[in-house]
Amino acid sequence: MVMRTILHIDMDAFYAAVEVLDNPEYQGIPLIIGGTKDSLRGVVATCSYEARRFGVKSAMPLRKAVSLCPSGVFIPGRQKRYLEVSEKLQEVFSAFSPVVEPLSIDEAFLDMTGCEHFYARLEAMGQAIKERVWSEIGLRASVGIAPTKFLAKLASEMEKPDGLVVIRPSEIERLLISLPVKKLWGVGEKTADLLRDLRVFTVYDLRRVELSVLLKTFGVYGQTLYDLARGIDERKVEVTSSVSSIGQETTFDEDYLDFSILSCQIARLVEKVGYRLRKQNLKARTVTLKVRFLDFHTVTKSTTATVPFHDDDTIFSTALRLFSKIKLKPVRLVGVTVSNFHTLETLPLLDSTAEANALYKVLDSINTKFDDTVIRKGRTLDQRKGP
Numbered sequence: 001m002v003m004r005t006i007l008h009i010d011m012d013a014f015y016a017a018v019e020v021l022d023n024p025e026y027q028g029i030p031l032i033i034g035g036t037k038d039s040l041r042g043v044v045a046t047c048s049y050e051a052r053r054f055g056v057k058s059a060m061p062l063r064k065a066v067s068l069c070p071s072g073v074f075i076p077g078r079q080k081r082y083l084e085v086s087e088k089l090q091e092v093f094s095a096f097s098p099v100v101e102p103l104s105i106d107e108a109f110l111d112m113t114g115c116e117h118f119y120a121r122l123e124a125m126g127q128a129i130k131e132r133v134w135s136e137i138g139l140r141a142s143v144g145i146a147p148t149k150f151l152a153k154l155a156s157e158m159e160k161p162d163g164l165v166v167i168r169p170s171e172i173e174r175l176l177i178s179l180p181v182k183k184l185w186g187v188g189e190k191t192a193d194l195l196r197d198l199r200v201f202t203v204y205d206l207r208r209v210e211l212s213v214l215l216k217t218f219g220v221y222g223q224t225l226y227d228l229a230r231g232i233d234e235r236k237v238e239v240t241s242s243v244s245s246i247g248q249e250t251t252f253d254e255d256y257l258d259f260s261i262l263s264c265q266i267a268r269l270v271e272k273v274g275y276r277l278r279k280q281n282l283k284a285r286t287v288t289l290k291v292r293f294l295d296f297h298t299v300t301k302s303t304t305a306t307v308p309f310h311d312d313d314t315i316f317s318t319a320l321r322l323f324s325k326i327k328l329k330p331v332r333l334v335g336v337t338v339s340n341f342h343t344l345e346t347l348p349l350l351d352s353t354a355e356a357n358a359l360y361k362v363l364d365s366i367n368t369k370f371d372d373t374v375i376r377k378g379r380t381l382d383q384r385k386g387p
């Protein structure tokens with residue numbers, strides 16, 4: 001098996017911790033995020049560790065949480081703010097490794113293979129990222145470091161909150177053997193029930209089941225179970241993007257039917273979308289055009305290319321091609337979205353569009369400096385009104 005150094009980091013009581021950060025009066029109290037005390041139908045998104053002592057946990061009906069913890073403070077939560085903090089977290093993670101796989105809003109895998117020599121010990125590596133998250137964002141995280149993804153995630157959960165656990169190859173066997181199968185990656189209630197029918201409760205029990213029986217009962221996942229029970233997990237940290245699309249739309253003060261005005265508006269949207277795409281080091285394969293008419297009827301058209309792109313020209317010509325397929329009526333709104341991302345790390349280094357890339361680099365750096373698209377292509381200028 002390939003030996004890697006994989007770090008899993010997961011924030012402690014994430015939404016609740018962000019609320020404490022922004023509202024220090026919530027420090028040290030049972031804080032429950034998901035709704036107010038009288039929200040009859042809501043569920044708990046998360047709660048502070050002080051509230052967990054009362055038995056409150058994620059996904060529990062709010063009514064039950066109120067009865068368990070009547071003295072708690074119950075608040076609805078602010079998704080936009082949590083996403084904003086999540087983006088900052090990703091920036092901190094990216095400073096530690098170029099290979100980061102965000103898993104959810106508050107956790108990620110980092111492939112730290114080859115970076116070991118920067119730290120005296122693996123514990124120091126874990127401590128360094130925890131301290132950086134604390135000093136730059138003001139939040140506590142738990143970290144696990146191990147040779148596989150599954151073990152790294154297991155390790156980060158072991159000493160929550162503010163935990164740091166390193167699992168070395170020599171320790172895997174001792175740790176795995178008594179582990180309840182429910183802790184294995186991918187084992188939910190249903191799999192646990194089927195395993196119970198086979199009288200399997202721990203990894204020790206699981207190792208005694210033949211591979212053929214596991215394959216018959218669980219299909220291809222049987223092989224995964226067989227491997228995980230032996231500490232084998234070849235999954236790589238995959239560099240994926242946390243965003244799934246980048247879009248921009250504009251609603252007009254008046255309705256337009258004129259192709260030249262509309263194509264100029266599309267060009268302006270394309271510049272903003274292309275700029276954000278390149279800023280995030282992404283290439284896309286899909287362009288979606290949205291058009292809303294005066295009567296509020298909305299049409300969206302998409303197309304997917306085989307070769308990923310991040311230049312305005314490709315996005316614009318694609319959007320325009322989609323636009324020409326739409327039967328025109330007075331238009332109220334147009335929107336351009338790109339999706340189906342590939343990170344640049346996964347693309348070939350040699351690119352035949354190197355010159356175009358250099359041009360976009362210059363344009364983007366000027367536009368970044370002035371915080372807007374100050375340099376534009378002629379097609380974004382409304383021909384009738386002049387520059």
Ligand code: DCP
Nearest residue numbers: 010011012013014015016045046047058059106
């Ligand atoms: N979340 C949610 N609903 C759930 C589970 C989670 O809305 N059923 C949200 C709120 C959490 C965030 O996702 O703050 C991260 O989920 P985690 O499972 O990592 O839980 P926490 O970070 O809150 O706590 P922990 O310290 O156990 O990681």
Ligand code: MG
Nearest residue numbers: 010011012106
């Ligand atoms: Mg968490």
